[in-house]
Amino acid sequence: MASPNGSMSSPNGTPTKITQGSHTKGGIGESTLRPDGTLKVTGEFAYSSDMWHEDMLWGQILRSTVAHAEIVSIDTSEALATPGVHAVLTYDDLPTDVKNYGLEIQDTPVLAHGKVRHHGEPVAIVAADHPETARRAAAKIKVDYRELPVITDEASATAPDAILVHEGRDDHHAGHVPHPNIVHRQPIVRGDVEEARKRADVIVEGEYTFGMQDQAFLGPESGLAVPEEDGGVHLYIATQWLHSDLRQIAPVLGLPEDKVRMTLSGVGGAFGGREDLSMQIHACLLALRTGKPVKIVYNRFESFFGHVHRHPAKLHYEHGATKDGKLTHMKCRIVLDGGAYASASPAVVGNASSLSVGPYVIDDVDIEAIALYTNNPPCGAMRGFGAVQACFAYEAQMDRLAKKLGMDPVEFRQLNAMEQGTIMPTGQPVDSPAPVAELLRRVKAMPMPPERQWESSEGADVRELPGGLSNTTHGEGVVRGVGYAVGIKNVGFSEGFDDYSTAKVRMEVVGGEPVVTVHTAMAEVGQGGVTVHAQIARTELGVAQVTINPADTRVGSAGSTSASRQTYVTGGAVKNACELVREKVLEAGRRKFGSYHPAWATAELLLEGGKVVTDGGEVLADLADVLGEDAVEIEEEWRHRPTEPFDLRTGQGNGHVQYSFAAHRAVVEVDTELGLVKVIELACAQDVGKALNPLSVLGQIQGGTVQGLGVAVMEEIIVDPKTAKVKNPSFTDYLIPTILDTPTIPVDVLELADDHAPYGLRGVGEAPTLSSTPAVLAAIRNATGLELNRTPVRPEHLTGTSLSEA
Template sequence: MASPSGTPTKITQGSQTKGGIGESTLRPDGTLKVTGEFAYSSDMWHEDMLWGQILRSTVAHAEIVSIDTGEALAMPGVYAVLTYDDLPTDVKNYGLEIQDTPVLAHGKVRHHGEPVALVAADHPETARRAAAKIKVDYRELPVITDEASATAPDAILVHENRDDHHAGHVPHPNIVHRQPIIRGDVAAARERADVIVTGEYTFGMQDQAFLGPESGLAVPEEDGGVHLYIATQWLHSDLRQMAPVLGLPEDKVRMTLSGVGGAFGGREDLSMQIHACLLALRTGKPVKIVYNRFESFFGHVHRHPAKLYYEHGATQDGKLTHLKCRIVLDGGAYASASPAVVGNASSLSVGPYVVEDVDIEAIALYTNNPPCGAMRGFGAVQACFAYEAQMDKLAAKLGMDPVEFRRLNAMEQGTLLPTGQPVDSPAPVAELLRRVKAMPMPPERQWESSEGADVRQLPGGLSNTTHGEGVVRGVGYAVGIKNVGFSEGFDDYSTAKVRMEVVAGEPVATVHTAMAEVGQGGVTVHAQIARTELGVTQVTIHPADTQVGSAGSTSASRQTYVTGGAVKNSCELVREKVLEIGRRKFGSYHPAWATAELLLEGGKVVTDGGEVLSDLADVLEGETVEVEAEWRHRPTEPFDLRTGQGNGHVQYSFAAHRAVVEVDTELGLVKVIELACAQDVGKALNPLSVLGQIQGGTTQGLGVAVMEEIVVDPKTAKVKNPSFTDYLIPTILDTPTIPVDVLELADDHAPYGLRGVGEAPTLSSTPAVLAAIRNATGLELNRTPVRPEHLTGTQLSEG
């Protein structure tokens, strides 16, 4: 693997190559997806393949007394039944950071739906029937479901023998991680405050609700290894966790990305990857596993539900004096990404505001609730919901306009964060708020027409429950800050291999990375970068696999920044090699080859004055140029475990929303009319994709505001709504108009000045909707999602 030792010579990119950076080029997979022809991982097929099935626990916390697989093994068509005792090595756990998750339950189960046994059979229905015949005798244990039960002096430990690197700094073994942030003197600042507001906020458990459930195909290979075709977010992380459990060296576990039907963080953790490979290696046959929707709710982590306790102070003229807050995140039975979520929640808990005196604590719990981990905007989403509600409370108490109050306290470039880290790139918080407030308002009473009420425009929609009686409009604002990239000292890098050659008389570039295309459009951007840097029209995107270096995870809004940076870096090195070939071949014929700054543009080599020196095809004739190079962003450092100080983040993204809602106050129904957004993206590499990311993130924020929540029984810790019948997500009828104002203020540290886009709008859309509903109803509404019963009578603290 080639890793450049220095910065490549910068050569100005050609600006005339069609389909380059800054253009709204279309997705290469777009037509196939909308016509139903795209091959997702669930569409994979192999001759003579078997079907895998997972038996999951029916209780949330219990000792496993016995497992009887006899009846299942005796069924015709069953090839294998595996339990914990059949695992091939002494390594039986995995995990993103803490290896606390068993491949199959051993001794006890810790959450509802935990994998207990595996079946491989010649038909999916046979596999399901066989799994149902496995007899598991459980002895149920008390469940840990909240902070009180988790941290009581006599609390049952979810993990009895913790030895991970966080165990030494937490006050109780049922706390995964704790991060305080202390800066300034909160007690003294409190004395200076003219007004103080407090709030207790509850954030519900959200599901990623990707439309393609988990699926994969494991194929045993002749050398004793296995090839896994899988829908995932991070091929190399999966590989690192899988190989030790399978008892294989990493070079015998090959992984290829298959079609991914959405992710949003839910595919960062392993699901059936190890299970499919175990069954394939045991049976010697390809094994396919496809979750149904019910199983998918148990097969991946969710967004952490949270309790947030906030106190803010401000002077009479509207300047914030201090913040004191405590954030309690429920991580469920296994750690997953909880430590990183705690780091984000604590370090971003102030929001995009200047507050010099803070006392912050964030923790994540081990409980017997479903495991929680990564989901779009993790940690920052929960905090934004609370601090934006606090901003509205303060503005109301001071008699100030809520937008102007925010603008008065908005951070800017140079602001010190509570962690002591300066914001060293544009932070146009005040400008985004100004822009979103200035956007035209949607017309009043849109449901009215000469023919009568158009019920589709009313709260309740086609249920025809109201014709406008009792409908009140509300408007609310919110703004958020989200970090981009991995933080706290993580070695965050990506790798790209770029090749240039002549195919059928035309220069062609091939880009090969391990980036997981999960719908974000990275394959489009990589081709745009190659066209811009190499001046070619034809770009081939090689399928992502583990035959190239790691690209890291498709998460944290990092892929365009980091893998895009790696592609750009590799292209620049390829370009240098191509020009060296040209100088060797043609330099003696034209002095400009040696003296001028040369560009690759439109398949030609030209001088900076536009003089054509040669066709690229002539330069590359008989030659192949290939470079594999890494790209790293600036280093970060862990937050101090006592004070929270440290340069923990790389980059920040900012978005502001204005929500316009109409509420039927008699029936408790809400219709979101518009969610206008203003966002700084640094540089819109593909403007159409940028709009799609902003509108998609906005819609997910809308979902958690008014409908999405996994409901867990507090007595049994069982999931009560594992289906899209009972877990509701926004449809086209629920999705409002989403006008977007895109600002492009370059970050000089990032490739092309870009800024991560996809997560920031998920933060501010939720509190904006809640603010609008509060504005319409006058209710406090301190939880998500808002339900009808919260609007029509006594406020319920828990749904």
Template sequence: MRGDVEAARRRADVIVEGEYTFGMQDQAFLGPESGLAVPEEDGGVHLYIATQWLHSDRRQIAPVLGLPEDKVRMTLAGVGGAFGGREDLSMQIHACLLALRTGRPVKIVYNRFESFFGHVHRHPAKLTYEHGATADGRLTHVKCRIVLDGGAYASASPAVVGNASSLGVGLYAVDDVDIEAIALYTNNPPCGAMRGFGAVQACFAYEAQMDRLAARLGMDPVELRQLNAMEEGTLMPTGQRVDSPAPVAELLRRVKAMPMPPERQWESSEGADVRRLPGGLSNTTHGEGVVRGVGYAVGIKNVGFSEGFDDYSTARVRMEVAGGEPVVAVHTAMAEVGQGGVTVHAQIARTELGVGRVTIHPACTQVGSAGSTSASRQTYVTGGAVRNACALVRERVLELGRRRFGSYHPAWATAELLLEEGKVVTDGGEVLADLVDVLGDEAVEVEEEWRHRPTEPFDPRTGQGNGHVQYSFAAHRAVVEVDTELGLVKVVELACAQDVGKALNPLSVVGQIQGGSTQGLGMAVMEEIVVDPRTAKVRNPSFTDYLIPTILDTPTMPVDLLELADTHAPYGLRGVGEAPTLSSTPAVLSAIRDATGLALTKTPIRPEHLTTGAV
């Protein structure tokens, strides 16, 4: 709570209230849970595992096995996606127990049915919001209550509550707020981490509220958002001041300015293309009663672990000569789950050390922890560790050169300058030869930890505190076509503008944004775990019954990258993977509302909601 909501309420010319329901979503990763446990001669065990955090798994496994942690060795196996669903243990302990008992390697692989029951899901939520504004559109206050269904176990529910509440107002500057968020134990399947982590549910509700407020005020919904948009220096509801670029209004301007897709795309000189109609290849719609709608949304997500968590990562970098040229090896425990961190680490090493040949060692527990691949943190934190380790390696190589050649040797002076600028390989020639001569048979190896600036827990009474280290912002425009008679929806385009700070690998960044947008699209119109109210069991534990977007459902996704550096972060970058999952869902719902005129307060939207107006 901050300010005086009741006093602000009396100043409001317009007040809108809304109740919203957010469904249970599955991570739906491609590769189900799997692992291979191999007994070791020293009485320990080596586990090859698909996970998001090797060291956290080991910390939980070792006490159950009655072994010290150094006798539980873990190596990351191929991971077919994660999205939060691999943060909790699944078959790790069972595989290790069986391997130690039998003295033989044991492999366990879940089938899809077992996977649906074997990992946590996204929290369903009930959200009640009240927004007030003056006649010219300035927000006076926000009041909300968020209730999250945590299921039968706690998992990550406390942290999800922290995100949902601290980001519950969204990207808007408002002085008077009253936010309450709780998670409840229920008999339903357990819920925990999933991409967006609490901020997704809140964004669905507060963006619907902004559309309602714009309609009541007779304002353009984008202009209303821009009028109230936060910026650098804005005070968050938690009392934390935003101390890096927050280009919310600019992102909205950019996404609105993108060219609109042509109307009636199913008609062409070559004949009708039913794939471009609602219903697609089912051939149920032929253009009659199809209405277009356009909707906008913008979301905010924290990056990195928050609320005082000791968030750090470790990297080991080794430089030596092999085959007559310097080579670099990078070793971290980062779980590569599809985010592209392996490529980025090689880029960082080449940039910092100017060496073309870079090897990335498999992630394992023989190096210090890299933390979890979650919270959009790995490029920020583990990338920062790799950069710092490379800097120390460079300094030690330079010191070797100074000892060998002396401070005033002209050739080494040139080599030193170029090495500091990361240009050894590109310059080549004598500089490279000098570097090889300096290293000889000696290897330079450094293991370095890196921590971002500290955060602090939120005050349990007031909710105030500097709880987050960085924020990520994304804005979406959705264009949909709806057959209002059949209740079928075709998302024609889902455009995104996002501030990424610095795109270290632009192609990978765009892929992350498009992937996150697609998951948000799925939540808007098709994805929901259905729980039997009598038994609390999942009723649709397969991809036959739990629908996710296919290539036929995925629209055109233009992306506009804005790069405003966060000076507190390595290379000025921002975590990018989660923010597009937030704003894509409410943008699609906003567009469907625009097409149908229905309130649509529940996600996902189903055909019967559009034909009967039952939501």
């Protein structure tokens, strides 16, 4: 059964057999500790904001104070005249004709030109010998704006006379959208919804609103650009994808990619917010202009403007079901606000649409998802990537249907749960375990926490009450609620993207002992890849001593640390490279010792504990003797099975690599008079395929769960609908869960191997972010009887204040 620290089990599935190096300490399946863990908790870890260079300058960005305006003029003379200032750059100072960048659509200007499209857009940059000098100089830049009407929602974006956020669009999505202010549209049509509706005994419809969430990483955007003697630049940066940054940076600088060197620096969290560029190009421009190293560190206010956020969404859903509880059809429309620039919006639309049904069997669907261009803050990648918003809506619909049918909400979900072999709405078969019903059974079976525990223990502990340490309730009006939810998330990049990773593995003898070095460009953002890669090398090569080289662009791309893909794809690349190294080592052994023992030619040979052994355990040679003074090094790419784009008319296509599933049970206590919520417990059951590092798996599940809790009850960037200005760009007003808000999170981990994945693993980090939010909302509904169709839930929503008044 589950425990607060988690449990592992493999029902109805065969654990993946791992033989090579399986007895080497610190290999696959062990809870090895992170090499950076102690440094981080003691404050000794070097983050990118801690970097320093002799004779370093400081960069500062001037940002727009309005959301939509023509730039009439920019006067930098007073800033340039400030003592200590070395450079002030605007759009006109950019060195090449390439002045825009972007992940997929290059629509984001390095510095604003002609007009600004959102509050906080970069307009000018300054380099000075002290950070305060740079800030004062930036404040002296005079920008004359002529304000324009703002586009803030679908009505204003698609009106016949709507101002275009981007004039003259020529990107590859422009031809299939009904309006230029729509970034991307993805319909999915399967079966016949109108005919299926006739079979429904009950139909429920719902309108849902999902607020704008911030990634809220604790380490602000920062980096150091150092000019080099050959005219290039070396950028030390906290990012999620070194090679994607490189692809966007080099053309703007007018440099070949081999003259833009990039090294990963300490990353203080990411969650999607570092997929897009922030200060990378600005630091490089200033360094090349001044000939000096330039460091830029955002303060928290800047950080809220300096990266994309999670798309807020409006979702309309209709479901039908027969009186015995079988789903008949689903129709939905999802409108995502992408803000001023495209970022990852097209891919988020693809995810939201293709996963909008949830982990259920529905043969007849009519789905439409769009993302808008508006003058709101740009939105892009965040943990869960489009599936989070959809899960909030479809899980609320499941509860409404169950209630209308008089059925238990868990049993209703289990009755309609998908399984291996289910056909997705896109026509893609699910060809690996999909234990949705089992996850629900397990999470429901977990022991319930004690009721009114502040009364059951000696002495009332205010921390157990809604309101916590603020002591705003004493339990008179507290009601308990229980809610359930389950979600489905894709793993890896989708829709035909060439998703691959590269790993370089070297084995040699140092000091008489075999040593393995692993080098990838994987961004370690806290997910634990530095641990897993060493575990893979120990397992595949049977060598205890493994060194992980710093990530940089001297090795091929590892892709982005996002989409729950790194353990799958870069882990797969490390495994593949290790296998090739092993083959070369064994071949060297055969050439050197094969004539002395027939097992070299006839037996299954393994590397174990620094030795070559047969499958029967007979030691044939020490690896040090096999290698001698030679080193074996392999750099190898690895790709998972291909995907394909969704049809732009029907949405059909095998667009995803793998699916992951998690279920939650939320237990809340609500003071219905004061509108205060205390989440007591968020129990989770999740299938991870294979837990390569069980401790890290539990950490990812619990971390994702807490992020879902945040958007359920507290996290939302508030944008003024009249001015499109952000009203709460600070941790004073944008609240995130602390340890005092975090409930008990017991976890039950299943390991049902996916035969298509390395070691049978399944991406872990995102799925729990999906189902925790609707589970909390379901529990609050259960406690209060209120409909609650938006996130986050605020006190005024629980005490009778209308949403319009709130």
